[in-house]
Amino acid sequence: MSTRTTTRTLGWLIGLLLLVCWNLQAEVKATLTKTDSSQASTSIREPNTAIDPTPLSLTAIVGVPFKKTMPLLVPLDSLLSYDLTGLPANGLRIELGRPPGIQGIPLTSGVVNLTLVNNTVLRSAWRPIIITVIDAPLPPPLSLTAIVGVPFQKTMPLLVPLDSLLSYDLTGLPANGLRIELGRPPGIQGIPITSGVVNLTLVNNTVLRSAWRPIIITVIDAPPVPPLNLTATVGVPFQQTLPYLVPVDSLLSLWVTGLPANGLNFAPSSPPAIQGIPLTSGVMNLTLVNNTVLRSAWRPIVITVNPSATSFAITGVNLISCQTISANQRLLTFNPQYVGTTGQPIIFTVYQQLPLTSQPGPYSLNLDSSNPIITLIAQQNGVLTSYNYQWLAACNNSTPNRPPTTTGIPPQTAQPGQAYQLSLANYFTDPDGNPLTYIVSGLPSTLNLTGVIISGTPSGTGSFPISVTAVDPSGLFVATSFQLTVNGTTPPTQPFALVSVTTNGCQNLGGNQWQVTFTPQYTGLTGEPIVLAMTNGTITTQAGPYSQTLSTNEPLLTLIAQQGNTTSAYNYFWLAACTGGARQGASEVSNGLQVKVFGNPIQSQQVDVEISGVMGSWVEVTVMDLQGRSHHQQRLEWPSDGERISLPVGQGAGMHLVQVRTKGQVQTVKLIKSR
Incomplete structure (x- = not known):
């Protein structure tokens, strides 16, 4: 083939290929144009939308938290958007999430018509929603009962789940002595003041939670308390x-x-x-x-x-003279009248007016008319008696009713198993001719008093001290005692005596007042009851230890104890016992409290004191003399241990005391001031 022919053939092939390519491009363009036109026509005439005509019917209650998850109307997509047309309304709102929801607390009853819309690129749908909101049913009341004057406390129920943001309220409180006590759970407490009905409402409220409940408290009067x-x-x-x-x-x-x-x-x-x-x-x-x-x-x-049943007693007062000194002052001269005397010395005092004395009357007192009554106290053979004498009335009035008198009852004897009888009328008389009532104590269980006769048949042997009191209609009385011996039982021969006193504790109450605890020590105990009398006016048959509030103005307390017919006295220098046990310049230790004085004896007007054994508490420090008079007192917070403080000391040489007191502990240390 020639070169020319070959070149022509190749040109035809190239041209054919170009024609085919051009035709293919034209078909593709036509196809794309037709497709786009078809899609646009479809979006206008035939939308790709899912429609659910059936409404979503929901029910809610006024005041009750509501929450409902909404359905997904199109497949879940990260770009999906939700909307609820008609919200927020009536306390409800849309809560966006995956999935979305409606929540809130409806405010009023009625019908809420909403539309749920889901929309995003290439996806869109909606659905009608009907929420019927009804009124909340009234919860049953919580009925409670309280009593006037009686403490009341009632825990309240949690009406919604416990939440850290939960708030409580009780409308109607505080009222009638009651109040709300916030806590977990809350409560009502207090002391009702008056009877009646208290109507309250318990409200629990926080974000998305709310509830209430009526409460009725019926307050009744307290029943009478038996005396x-x-x-x-x-x-x-x-x-x-x-x-x-x-x-x-x-x-x-x-x-x-x-x-x-x-x-x-x-x-x-x-x-x-x-x-x-x-x-x-x-x-x-x-x-x-x-x-x-x-x-x-x-x-x-x-x-x-x-009335008193003691044998020895003060029955009255023989007023000798009542001399007016001033408008409010009288000089009273008198003699007490006694019954049941034995010839033994009588110790006599007038409370806060006359010191103890064994001298016989008459007694003279300078008295203020603002205190028209004085208390006479006498003791003979260990028997104490007291008498309230209305001296001002006696100075102004005529002769009052006279008390009964007694010749005394001689000792009596009886035999076991043999009847015994004693007429009290033979030993008591009333100078005004009034009838007498008798009170007898100490009789054996087989003997009884009927009217004026003590009678019965003793069943065992023993010696019984018996007290008899005769009372006239005006309350005046006389008392005596006698010994009844059954089968000749002889009394114990061991001597009885009060020989010493053990000081158990001392506490300064402030000023010149001390609380002193002590125990008497005896010898010759026989098991018989012991009557203990104190010159501050206390008489007791209880066993010790005894606790008394005493004044430093009277540092001596005389104790008189009687067992049977034996009496013993002891002078108790309580102030020296309370203050004399501290070592000079040394520490006294009790339950951890330690007090140390530096430079004792001291020569300056100040002294350094170290206090230890006390942490995180208060300390009260007092500087005083031996009579309990305070020169300096201060109260300090004591956060650390072993601290020192400087204290001023009173003028003049001699003995001083430093008392350190804290919660439950007290120590006293002596100071010697040389100049």
């Missing part, structure tokens, strides 16, 4: 422990209204008590009150005080 009936005797030591009317609490406050009176006082100890020596017979109406935060209670107390 505590007690009996005492004039001149006889009395002590009665009182009940705790509410649980013991460190903040508990106790008192007895009506005391001190008639020689009795209230001792706020643990447990509390009424104690003292009744002065006159009669009925005492008192009230025990216990009160502190959220706790309060009371109880009436009736004490019937009978």
Whole structure:
């Protein structure tokens, strides 16, 4: 083939290929154009949308948290968007999430018409939603009962799940002594003041949670409290422990209204008590009150005080003269009248007016008319007696009713198994002709008093001291005693004596008042009861130790003890015992408290004191003389141990005391000032 022919053939082939390529490009363009046109026409005439004509019907309750997850109307896509047309409304809102939801607290009843729309690129759908909101049913009330004056406390229920943001409220409180106490759970507490009905509403509310419940508290009057009936005797030591009317609490406050009176006082100890020596017979109406935060209670107390049954007694006063010194001052001269005297010395005193004396009367006192009553106290053979003398009335009035008199009852003997009888009318008379009532104590169990006759048949042997008191209609009385011996039993021969006193504890109450605890020491004990009398007016048959509040103005306390017919006295220098046990310049240790004085004896006007054994508490330091008079006192917070402080010392050479007191501990150290 020639070169020319070959070249022509090749040109035809190239041209054919170009024609085919051009035709293919034209077909592709036409196809693409037709496809795009078809798609555009479809988006206008036939949309790709899913429609659910059935509404989603939901129900909610006014005030109750509502939450409902919404369906996905198209497949889940990261670009999917949600919308609820019509929200927020009526307390509800849309909560976007995967999946979305409706939540909130409906405010009012009615119908909420919404539309859920899901829309994104190439995907779109919607669905109608109907929420019917109904009124909440009224919850049943919580009915409670309380009592006027009685502490009330009631834990409230949690109406919604516990949440750290939960808030509580009780509409209607505080009222009638009650209040809400916020806590987990909350509560109502207090002391109702008046009876009636208290209508409240408990509300629990926080984010997405809310609920309420009515509460009705019916407060009723407290039932009457039965009185505590007690009996005492004039001149006889009395002590009665009182009940705790509410649980013991460190903040508990106790008192007895009506005391001190008639020689009795209230001792706020643990447990509390009424104690003292009744002065006159009669009925005492008192009230025990216990009160502190959220706790309060009371109880009436009736004490019937009978006339004295002691053998030796002061029955009256012979007024010799009553001289007017000034408008308010009288000079009184008098002689006490006794019964049951034995010829032994009589120790006599007038409380806070006349020191102890064994000299016979008459006695003279300068008295103020603002204090119209004085208390006479006498002791013979270990028997103590007291008498309240209305001296101002005696100065102004005529002769009063006279007390009964007695000739005394001689010793009596009886035999076991044989009948015994004694008429008391043979030994007592009333100068005014009044009938007498008799009180007898100490009889054997087989003997009894009927009217004026003591009778019965002794069943065993023994020696019995018996006291008899005769009382006239006005309450005046006379008393005596006698010894009844069955089968000649002789009394014990071992001597009885009060030989010493052990000091158990001393506490400075402030100023010149001290709380002293001590125990008498005896010899010759026989097992018979011991009557212990103190010159501060206390008489008791209780066993020690004894606790007394004493004044440094009277550093000596005389104790008089009687066992059977034997009496013994002892002078107790309590102030020296409380202050003399501290070593000079050394520390006294008790429960950790240590006190150390530097430079003792001291020559300057100040002294350094180191206090240890106390941390994180208060310390009270007092500088005083031996009579308890305070020169300096201060109270300090004590955060660390072993601290020193400088204290001023009183003027003049001699003995001084440094007392350190903290919670539950007290120590006293002597100082010697040389100049």
